[in-house]
Amino acid sequence: MNHWDVLIVGAGNAGLPCAIEAASLGLRTLLVEKDVRIGGCLHTTGGHLSAAGARRQQIAGIDDCVQWHLDDIDAITGGTHRDDIVRVAVEHAAEAVDWLDDNGFRFAPETPRIVYGHPPYRVARSYYGPDGGLSLLEVFSRLIDEQVSSGRLEVWTDSPLIDLEAGPSTINGQPQVAAATVLRRGTETRVAADAIVLATGGFAADADLFEAIEGFPLVSAAHPTDTGDGLVLAQHLGAALQGEGKFLPTFGGLPHPTTPGRVQWEDRPVLTTPERAPWEIYVDASGHRWVREDAESIDTKERALVDQVPDLVFWTIFDDRGRRESVPMVVGWSPQDIAEKANDRAGVYSAASIAELARTAGIDPPGLQATIDQYNRAVAVGRDDAFGREFLPAPIAEPPFFAMRNHGIALLTYAGLDVDVTARVRRSDGQVFANLFAIGEAMGGAATHGHAILSGMTCTPAIVYGRLVARDLAQKASKQQAVAP
Numbered sequence: 414m415n416h417w418d419v420l421i422v423g424a425g426n427a428g429l430p431c432a433i434e435a436a437s438l439g440l441r442t443l444l445v446e447k448d449v450r451i452g453g454c455l456h457t458t459g460g461h462l463s464a465a466g467a468r469r470q471q472i473a474g475i476d477d478c479v480q481w482h483l484d485d486i487d488a489i490t491g492g493t494h495r496d497d498i499v500r501v502a503v504e505h506a507a508e509a510v511d512w513l514d515d516n517g518f519r520f521a522p523e524t525p526r527i528v529y530g531h532p533p534y535r536v537a538r539s540y541y542g543p544d545g546g547l548s549l550l551e552v553f554s555r556l557i558d559e560q561v562s563s564g565r566l567e568v569w570t571d572s573p574l575i576d577l578e579a580g581p582s583t584i585n586g587q588p589q590v591a592a593a594t595v596l597r598r599g600t601e602t603r604v605a606a607d608a609i610v611l612a613t614g615g616f617a618a619d620a621d622l623f624e625a626i627e628g629f630p631l632v633s634a635a636h637p638t639d640t641g642d643g644l645v646l647a648q649h650l651g652a653a654l655q656g657e658g659k660f661l662p663t664f665g666g667l668p669h670p671t672t673p674g675r676v677q678w679e680d681r682p683v684l685t686t687p688e689r690a691p692w693e694i695y696v697d698a699s700g701h702r703w704v705r706e707d708a709e710s711i712d713t714k715e716r717a718l719v720d721q722v723p724d725l726v727f728w729t730i731f732d733d734r735g736r737r738e739s740v741p742m743v744v745g746w747s748p749q750d751i752a753e754k755a756n757d758r759a760g761v762y763s764a765a766s767i768a769e770l771a772r773t774a775g776i777d778p779p780g781l782q783a784t785i786d787q788y789n790r791a792v793a794v795g796r797d798d799a800f801g802r803e804f805l806p807a808p809i810a811e812p813p814f815f816a817m818r819n820h821g822i823a824l825l826t827y828a829g830l831d832v833d834v835t836a837r838v839r840r841s842d843g844q845v846f847a848n849l850f851a852i853g854e855a856m857g858g859a860a861t862h863g864h865a866i867l868s869g870m871t872c873t874p875a876i877v878y879g880r881l882v883a884r885d886l887a888q889k890a891s892k893q894q895a896v897a898p
């Protein structure tokens with residue numbers, strides 16, 4: 414049997430920095446990854462980070478502090494996040510961003526900036542690289558290679574964790590995990606470690622688990638191997654969940670051209686008002702509007718979607734003038750692209766009449782007609798009594814008419830393993846495992862986002878907690894060495 418100082422499960426946004434830090438502090442570290450390559454969500458994520466007080470922000474002359482970041486988070490989530498975890502993440506965020514900076518991270522030149530895809534912070538404190546998550550992976554991969562060369566780190570890809578074994582004894586009265594079983598390229602391998610860190614991501618690639626825990630049908634942009642394995646295995650040992658009931662979808666994704674239940678993130682609609690004033694209306698399957706389309710904050714629309722549209726499906730409806738004159742609705746598409754893709758690309762429809770459009774798109778025809786009549790009257794008088802919309806540029810009256818089918822999408826899962834502030838997994842009976850940790854999305858997005866979505870507040874806490882847990886373990890190991898006879 415292998416024995417390691419620390420076993421880290423999952424080589425993604427949280428597991429990679431954890432492994433780098435653990436090995437560089439001298440711990441014999443094993444990193445196991447289910448996928449055939451490392452990176453997890455870093456292959457798709459935007460990789461936005463947020464940090465108050467990072468060096469780059471200071472150089473740009475932006476005044477900011479930890480307290481402002483905490484206050485902004487509080488205002489956006491309405492206090493629905495885990496205050497203790499957010500405080501740790503925010504207090505160490507600048508250090509994490511500076512560490513990336515020290516290690517050659519390529520920042521996109523426009524960063525730090527205010528990002529409007531999520532409720533905006535008061536100052537520019539979001540950072541990312543030109544290649545999104547891949548820019549982070551570029552740095553992590555190099556540092557991982559260095560630690561592998563040092564002999565302190567071993568990485569097993571294509572090697573999923575398949576079992577966790579509860580320890581027969583306790584450590585200082587706390588339950589412990591004794592060993593893990595890893596399917597190393599098809600062979601069951603038992604691994605013992607002084608500590609096990611679950612960095613297995615969320616479960617937004619498992620539709621059944623997602624519906625059972627988050628309570629919504631899944632349309633996902635998550636990494637395909639993020640199927641909640643760490644969560645399920647820890648639950649077998651009595652681990653509790655946190656963050657249930659707080660899921661918030663990201664606003665709008667077109668159906669994937671070939672794969673049901675997934676979105677194509679590259680073809681995402683831009684439905685954020687500060688970036689693009691909406692010429693369209695949003696309707697549900699009955700043809701009814703359900704939100705003020707020009708709401709300032711995307712948060713208002715995301716919350717309305719979960720509250721008003723249980724299946725999270727909605728259509729944007731516009732006419733030919735809206736197609737020509739509004740800023741194009743989908744990233745990378747021109748107005749001409751919309752016309753060409755209509756009735757060809759999944760989820761994009763056009764027709765000569767509203768009734769025909771509704772039938773083709775799957776919306777109730779009388780319902781849609783009544784809504785458009787009402788909306789056009791609101792445009793004529795310059796007042797939208799139904800929802801208080803203020804941007805009323807033109808009626809929806811010029812054929813052909815267009816509909817784009819959208820679904821609220823899961824970029825991440827909100828429920829996760831309950832942990833204490835040091836990321837040790839907590840059981841349902843309140844006891845905390847002495848040597849089992851959950852970091853990154855495995856601890857649930859709601860820990861840092863509450864019932865909201867904050868710029869950079871999954872990627873940054875994943876890195877922060879990855880490094881802090883490794884330091885905590887290294888410190889404990891050195892203390893044990895000091896007292897050893």
Ligand SMILES: Cc1cc2nc3c(=O)[nH]c(=O)nc-3n(C[C@H](O)[C@H](O)[C@H](O)COP(=O)(O)OP(=O)(O)OC[C@H]3O[C@@H](n4cnc5c(N)ncnc54)[C@H](O)[C@@H]3O)c2cc1C
Pocket residue numbers: 422423424425426427428445446447448451452453454455457458459460461462572573574575612613614615634635636638639640641642643678823824825852853854855868869870871872873875
């Ligand atoms: C399209 C998209 C855009 C996003 N944009 C942002 C953003 O800009 N900013 C932000 O903060 N957040 C963003 N997020 C969310 C954020 O990227 C993720 O929540 C975060 O990267 C997850 O990190 P992680 O390490 O917890 O999981 P991952 O990076 O997914 O890593 C988990 C790893 O565990 C592995 N694994 C799973 N099960 C096992 C097992 N049994 N054994 C071994 N390994 C296993 C997986 O294969 C995977 O490699 C975005 C997400 C998506 C999908």
